[in-house]
Amino acid sequence: MYADAVQKVIDELGRLPGIGPKSAQRLAFHMLKSPAEDAVRLTDAITDMKDRVRFCDRCFNISEEPLCLICSDARREPGLLCVVEEPRDIVALERTGGFRGRYHVLGGAISPIDGVGPDQLKVSELLGRMDAESVTEVILATNPNIEGEATAMYLARLLGPLGVEVTRIASGLPVGGDLEYADELTLGRALEGRRRLAGGPDSENGIR
């Protein structure tokens, strides 16, 4: 329908999550009308991001160095790990200002229909951190949906026998949603009200 070059942009934009055919078309025509330097700035930003950004060797957060800013921050409490699905969940949790430990990014959640099992996630890397960093508590902050809950249960069963205290962020988050949609206050409370799933000292009833 359109010149090949335009159609190509529409097709590429249409492949992005949340962009339907109409939106893709609108964006493409907007770009067509805008000054050439705008388009260059956008393509440069994307290329630059792809060139410079990598994943942290330890926690798999996005990083520009081998170790991310959080992993290399000596003020972070050692031995306390918060497990999340995606790097964007770290951003959400950091906004609460209520967490002083470090993170571990799984890269998703167990979801057989998407071909994702424990082997496709950074699970063995997580296990490897237990001894290496003398971890005492793991907070499971996977999303409060079916896949996130199943992943948390799987990890709790795996980590429990290692003697690590395993906790799960409290419910009260938008159920079925993603962490990134939760506001700071709700997320902060969920973190504070986490409950024990496995391991840890038997004498204690609660978390703190």
Next chain:
Amino acid sequence: MLVQRLWLNDFRNYTSVELSLSDGVTAVVGDNGQGKTNLVEAIAWLARGSSFRGATADSMVRGGCDGAVIRAEVVDGQRTTLLEAELVASGRNRLQVNRNRVQRQSDFIGHVRATVFGPDDLVLVKGGPAERRRFLDDLLVDMQPSNHRLRSDLERILRQRNGLLRQAGGRATPEVLSTLDVWDAKLCEVGEELAARRVALLAELEPAAGDLVNLLSDGRSALNMAYESAWLEVGLAESLVGSRSDDLRRGTTTVGPHRDEVGLSVDGMPARSHASQGEQRSLAVALRLAGHGVVTSHTGSDPVIMLDDVFSELDPRRATSLISLLPDTQTVVTTAGDLPEGVVVDQRVHVHDGVVST
């Protein structure tokens, strides 16, 4: 509970619709294929968060559009609520209550409740077990919106568990078994709860439907509704252990609430095979009406009644009985022709090729 106003954008064959609904009976008149049922579907979507015809979001969005919008002003007692749903062809639907975005579908769907009588209701009696399970689960959602989550969780867990079983290809490796354990635990959590709620609902439905069947047909007969489940007695956890090797071999979950059935029998004989077509129709209507009654008693107000092209399927005597049994509440009736005697219409709406006129 009343749906006062309804707006549609790019929904099915409607580009744009704005409609005020009577709090009595609204007749939606038009030839077949003009979009009458689409109006019913839109209102029912607000109640269930899914199409009563089983359609995907994609097929409810008008061709070439990114999304469809269903908007309704709903009055319940003193409270007026504005509901807005944007169905996105691919991706997450956007839901708003009084202009506030809601994340949970169960926070959205409690505001409208609907009882839909359709021309295909005979499947409640003649169709497979899935039809009757759906009937029960729809009612559970109407009674308590949070049941929506129970139901969608069960579907999701089963999809995941079956996905895992298929990938395993019959080989029970340690990795498969350890993740299967997790899905089993999830399935038990949700499945036991849903089945318990179905059983409780059935206990309420059975006497009500039994009385209604007698009012709709000649003579008296005894209706029996039994929840038939292969696992309920021993428990789901144990049943899943017992069926695991079978499940692995067949690549699907062979036991659970998704395989349960509601056995309908009249005077001790299965209604599906032994009742006449007329009796089966009476039974289907009785089930819908009984469900409406149970929802009304649980929520304290009548759901909107929608009769979608039902009179073409009922003989005049049954049609008259149905009309006399309908509660006096907001009702939407669609028809291609005349309505039977006894239907007092307060408002008439004409539908032609996706255009609504009053």
